[in-house]
Amino acid sequence: MDSAALPRVLVAVDTPSLEEAGALVGKLRGVDVGFKIGLEFFSAQGLAGVHRVVGGAPFFLDLKFHDIPNTVAGAVRAVSASRPAIVNVHAAGGAEMMRAAAAAAREGADAAGAPRPLVIAVTVLTSLDDADLGAVGQQPPVVEQVVRLARLAQSCGLDGVVCSAKELPAIRAACGDSFATIVPGIRPAGGDVADQKRVVTPAQAIADGASFLVVGRPITQASDPRQAALDILASLGAPRARAPP
Ligand SMILES: O=C(O)c1cc(=O)[nH]c(=O)n1[C@@H]1O[C@H](COP(=O)(O)O)[C@@H](O)[C@H]1O
Numbered sequence: 148m149d150s151a152a153l154p155r156v157l158v159a160v161d162t163p164s165l166e167e168a169g170a171l172v173g174k175l176r177g178v179d180v181g182f183k184i185g186l187e188f189f190s191a192q193g194l195a196g197v198h199r200v201v202g203g204a205p206f207f208l209d210l211k212f213h214d215i216p217n218t219v220a221g222a223v224r225a226v227s228a229s230r231p232a233i234v235n236v237h238a239a240g241g242a243e244m245m246r247a248a249a250a251a252a253r254e255g256a257d258a259a260g261a262p263r264p265l266v267i268a269v270t271v272l273t274s275l276d277d278a279d280l281g282a283v284g285q286q287p288p289v290v291e292q293v294v295r296l297a298r299l300a301q302s303c304g305l306d307g308v309v310c311s312a313k314e315l316p317a318i319r320a321a322c323g324d325s326f327a328t329i330v331p332g333i334r335p336a337g338g339d340v341a342d343q344k345r346v347v348t349p350a351q352a353i354a355d356g357a358s359f360l361v362v363g364r365p366i367t368q369a370s371d372p373r374q375a376a377l378d379i380l381a382s383l384g385a386p387r388a389r390a391p392p
Pocket residue numbers: 159161183185209211235269271272273274309310331332333343361362363364365
């Protein structure tokens with residue numbers, strides 16, 4: 148998958164309802180955004196529902212696999228046949244698991260004659276801060292754990308990481324510019340933070356080098372989701388050059 152062909156803003160379709168998801172995608176038709184389908188929708192509607200909602204549009208299938216290498220490889224192989232642009236696993240699953248996931252994405256896509264999805268590692272969830280790390284046996288600061296996991300993911304052949312925008316400069320310094328960074332925890336200035344702890348504005352995240360932004364509630368819960376998406380895109384300035392289809 149050529150990541151340059153994906154829109155920079157991926158809207159998180161977080162609902163169990165096929166009707167609500169379809170209505171949201173419909174409202175955003177013609178707006179330069181892609182879609183991220185996660186555990187909430189997938190658990191209710193499965194892959195068939197995903198395809199009904201996104202149609203032929205590129206999508207990030209965010210299932211955050213975290214299990215033993217053989218199980219994760221089987222899951223990644225299975226979903227890679229269904230043409231996601233991006234799939235993800237938890238970096239905390241370890242090196243062997245990530246290497247297995249990278250190989251399985253290739254195998255699953257090849258067997259289906261599909262393009263290989265980008266395989267991305269979740270580092271430290273954006274709902275956690277320094278104080279939360281100790282409780283799960285990890286050493287703060289968050290940025291050091293994120294960079295440790297990003298280096299590990301890169302050494303295992305993964306294409307990039309999910310992180311907050313606060314860690315982007317450190318990841319760029321450690322992993323270089325061609326390593327993809329997918330950034331949730333996006334909030335327009337003054338927006339409701341809700342359960343997110345490491346939040347940054349869309350424009351700041353792009354200025355700091357994010358490859359893609361994942362935006363959920365600031366768009367999906369807005370009174371006018373289409374206008375909210377357009378406002379976020381406008382705040383990002385000129386679109387980056389996109390690869391021809
Ligand atoms: O992998 C993700 O997409 C993800 C990782 C992470 O660390 N934090 C995070 O919020 N996400 C996802 O990004 C989306 C953020 O949604 P909002 O907080 O509503 O913008 C949700 O769908 C989360 O599942």
